[in-house]
Amino acid sequence: MTTQMQVSKCLFPVAGLGTRFLPATKEIPKEMLPLIDKPIIHYGVEEAVRSGCKDIVFVTGRGKRAIEDYFDRSWELEQLLEARDKFDLRDMVRDISHMARFSYVRQCEPLGLGHAVLCGEQVCEGEPFGVILPDDVMLGTPPVLGQLISVHRTFGGSVLALQEVTPEDTSRYGIVDADPVGEGVYRIRNMVEKPPLSQAPSRLAIMGRYVLSPGIFRELHDLNPGAGGEYQLTDAIRALLDKESVWGFVYRGKRLDCGTKAGWLRATTIMAMEDPETRQIVLSALEEGGNVR
Numbered sequence: 001m002t003t004q005m006q007v008s009k010c011l012f013p014v015a016g017l018g019t020r021f022l023p024a025t026k027e028i029p030k031e032m033l034p035l036i037d038k039p040i041i042h043y044g045v046e047e048a049v050r051s052g053c054k055d056i057v058f059v060t061g062r063g064k065r066a067i068e069d070y071f072d073r074s075w076e077l078e079q080l081l082e083a084r085d086k087f088d089l090r091d092m093v094r095d096i097s098h099m100a101r102f103s104y105v106r107q108c109e110p111l112g113l114g115h116a117v118l119c120g121e122q123v124c125e126g127e128p129f130g131v132i133l134p135d136d137v138m139l140g141t142p143p144v145l146g147q148l149i150s151v152h153r154t155f156g157g158s159v160l161a162l163q164e165v166t167p168e169d170t171s172r173y174g175i176v177d178a179d180p181v182g183e184g185v186y187r188i189r190n191m192v193e194k195p196p197l198s199q200a201p202s203r204l205a206i207m208g209r210y211v212l213s214p215g216i217f218r219e220l221h222d223l224n225p226g227a228g229g230e231y232q233l234t235d236a237i238r239a240l241l242d243k244e245s246v247w248g249f250v251y252r253g254k255r256l257d258c259g260t261k262a263g264w265l266r267a268t269t270i271m272a273m274e275d276p277e278t279r280q281i282v283l284s285a286l287e288e289g290g291n292v293r
């Protein structure tokens, strides 16, 4: 067992345009769309905090002010709730701003995920840090980022979240070429972006959780734009492979992709079915289905 630095910071790239969810995301960041009773981003921040991160760094862009306001104190609302003796609600609203220390850096142009992570350099340099893509809500105990941090503590280097996908789905994800080294842990040899099944080195896909070594910033600086003219994080991690260990971990938990209409609807239904109260609402709505017009 090697001694590793604590992972105390978690970066949330949230500067993307959310085009797959238009028109809902024309004025509202997709991260602020509700999943049952909390915005999608709230789940990711809870995961980071439960994983031991104290500093949450958002990489934001145009039109993302609602995220900053959500994690800030809302004095007027707190006072109004207090004046109406709604102390539980006041505390709930206030606790959101106390979850962690929040800071914000700006990505002036959405030039890709790699570029977004590079925008976090000033805050995250010099230590390993977590990255959460909040579109993917992860339900897991221990939290999925925490599982990656445990692998980092044992093996060092960078760690990517992996999930086995169906053969038809390899062309939707980054797929790794990797050797198993322990329970669920793989040493990554290479990675291929969205390969057709015939060219996929495995069925292990990279999902939106990472622990990255600070060495990633050197690779991001040297990066050329890749697919779609964007700076791809995958390309920088591939370059890192020549210099440092990169591990993959097949996390234990459930992934709910909330970045598309279909994914969000599925996630909302699955979450609603988990709770006896909302489950009843879904079931009776299904009985009514089709009879609204």
Ligand code: UTP
Residues within 6 Å of the ligand: 013, 014, 015, 016, 017, 018, 019, 020, 021, 059, 107, 109, 110, 111, 112, 113, 115, 116, 133, 134, 135, 259
């Ligand atoms: P996506 O690929 O989901 O892109 O980005 P998007 O723009 O958010 O959504 P679509 O595809 O247009 O519907 C993955 C993550 O990387 C962030 C996004 O906010 C999301 O969390 N991102 C992407 C940035 O922060 N900056 C970028 O330039 C691109």
